Amino acid sequence: MTADPPRRRGRPSHDGTAPGPGTRERILRTAREEFSARGYDKTSVRAIAKAAGVDPALVHHYFGTKEEVFAAAIEVSMEPALLVASVLGRDGGGIGDVSDIGERLARQFLGIWENPATRGPLLAVIRSALTHEAAAKVLRSFVLRQILERIARELDVPDPKFRAELAASHMIGISILRYVIQVEPLASADPEDIVAMVAPTLQRYLVEP
Amino acid sequence: MTADPPRRRGRPSHDGTAPGPGTRERILRTAREEFSARGYDKTSVRAIAKAAGVDPALVHHYFGTKEEVFAAAIEVSMEPALLVASVLGRDGGGIGDVSDIGERLARQFLGIWENPATRGPLLAVIRSALTHEAAAKVLRSFVLRQILERIARELDVPDPKFRAELAASHMIGISILRYVIQVEPLASADPEDIVAMVAPTLQRYLVEP
Numbered sequence: 001m002t003a004d005p006p007r008r009r010g011r012p013s014h015d016g017t018a019p020g021p022g023t024r025e026r027i028l029r030t031a032r033e034e035f036s037a038r039g040y041d042k043t044s045v046r047a048i049a050k051a052a053g054v055d056p057a058l059v060h061h062y063f064g065t066k067e068e069v070f071a072a073a074i075e076v077s078m079e080p081a082l083l084v085a086s087v088l089g090r091d092g093g094g095i096g097d098v099s100d101i102g103e104r105l106a107r108q109f110l111g112i113w114e115n116p117a118t119r120g121p122l123l124a125v126i127r128s129a130l131t132h133e134a135a136a137k138v139l140r141s142f143v144l145r146q147i148l149e150r151i152a153r154e155l156d157v158p159d160p161k162f163r164a165e166l167a168a169s170h171m172i173g174i175s176i177l178r179y180v181i182q183v184e185p186l187a188s189a190d191p192e193d194i195v196a197m198v199a200p201t202l203q204r205y206l207v208e209p
Numbered sequence: 210m211t212a213d214p215p216r217r218r219g220r221p222s223h224d225g226t227a228p229g230p231g232t233r234e235r236i237l238r239t240a241r242e243e244f245s246a247r248g249y250d251k252t253s254v255r256a257i258a259k260a261a262g263v264d265p266a267l268v269h270h271y272f273g274t275k276e277e278v279f280a281a282a283i284e285v286s287m288e289p290a291l292l293v294a295s296v297l298g299r300d301g302g303g304i305g306d307v308s309d310i311g312e313r314l315a316r317q318f319l320g321i322w323e324n325p326a327t328r329g330p331l332l333a334v335i336r337s338a339l340t341h342e343a344a345a346k347v348l349r350s351f352v353l354r355q356i357l358e359r360i361a362r363e364l365d366v367p368d369p370k371f372r373a374e375l376a377a378s379h380m381i382g383i384s385i386l387r388y389v390i391q392v393e394p395l396a397s398a399d400p401e402d403i404v405a406m407v408a409p410t411l412q413r414y415l416v417e418p
Contacts, residue, residue: 039340126339127339127340129389129390130335130336130339130340130385130389130390131248131336131339131340136389136390136391139390140390140391140392159394161393161394162394162395162398162402162406163406165386165392165394165395166383166395166403166406166407168382168386169379169382169383169385169386169387169395170378170379170382170410171382172382172385172386173377173378173379173380173381173382173383173385174375174378174382176339176378176381176382176385177374177377177378177381178378180338180339180345181338181345181348181349182345182349183349183374184370185368185370185371185374186371186374186375186378189371193371194375197371197372197375197414198375200413201379201410201413204409204410205406
């Protein structure tokens with residue numbers, strides 16, 4: 001690697017400057033754990049670097065600012081391309097059947113939350129986004145722009161971004177009541193019972209004119 | 210008033226022990242401002258008392274613990290009885306017409322958020338509830354139990370509490386995306402455009418079998 005790399009804002013290409021294979025992934029995994037455990041505000045690049053056993057400069061080298069580390073940690077949790085492809089029913093290139101897109105979106109979304117490996121980072125994003133503008137910006141620019149706009153672009157409805165945001169608002173609200181506030185009976189409900197109720201709503205927002 | 214009142218957990222009746230008319234209301238209004246400005250965690254009964262110009266013992270006397278002060282500050286903001294009555298279309302005693310309950314609920318809810326006087330305290334509740342268990346408990350026990358259960362009790366659908374929570378999840382998610390994260394175009398949308406899209410969803414959850 002280059003000696004004493006300066007703080008770079010862009011994400012560098014994987015050009016062999018890493019001290020070893022898997023270092024980047026280890027930093028990301030550590031960052032995700034630190035953000036989940038401490039929240040955005042109380043997590044520093046220095047603390048992430050220490051927990052990952054690397055120099056802080058290397059974290060900056062790979063990811064840039066703390067905000068960019070956070071965005072990368074979220075991105076790796078969400079695997080948005082896979083999510084969007086799955087929701088849109090793609091398995092090659094063309095758009096799939098939209099007749100059950102609401103059901104697929106609801107099931108995919110709850111599946112991510114039911115998985116303990118992804119729930120922690122998502123809780124960290126939501127908690128942080130509600131209290132820190134930097135994290136809110138990540139949610140705005142990443143989750144909403146990348147995921148929702150990609151979905152909206154494929155839809156044939158008026159105001160597709162508005163529609164996609166309404167769908168997202170419902171799913172985010174369910175996450176908050178079920179996983180954060182934990183209200184009953186929603187917190188203990190069978191995910192499929194939620195899918196059955198919510199799917200027609202998402203379907204209407206995303207497909208019906 | 211009694212000399213040196215002990216910290217009482219219950220809310221005392223208004224039995225004339227106040228040092229002057231309006232004191233209780235002034236404490237409540239101050240509490241709401243303090244919680245809105247600083248969040249649940251950073252607000253103390255001592256700070257509320259100081260800002261209201263009273264002895265901390267008087268705050269405890271009227272409201273009990275900090276958690277109970279918070280609940281009272283929220284309650285006064287929400288005026289739940291009025292909200293429920295309005296949503297249910299009551300103006301005397303019997304339940305009103307449910308054919309447009311979804312529309313009325315959506316409009317009422319957005320109206321509360323569009324009002325700057327109630328938006329601040331609500332933002333404080335949501336932010337606090339996502340980061341502090343005590344505030345989450347207030348949201349669970351107050352907003353959900355008092356408001357939603359009252360609405361659910363009047364409805365004739367299977368699983369009325371589950372249905373009411375799904376409706377609430379949508380409205381809470383919209384608040385978060387519109388007022389906290391401020392995603393566009395949702396953040397700048399005309400409230401009536403939101404009502405038009407969301408009303409059929411709430412109607413289905415709350416009325417249709």
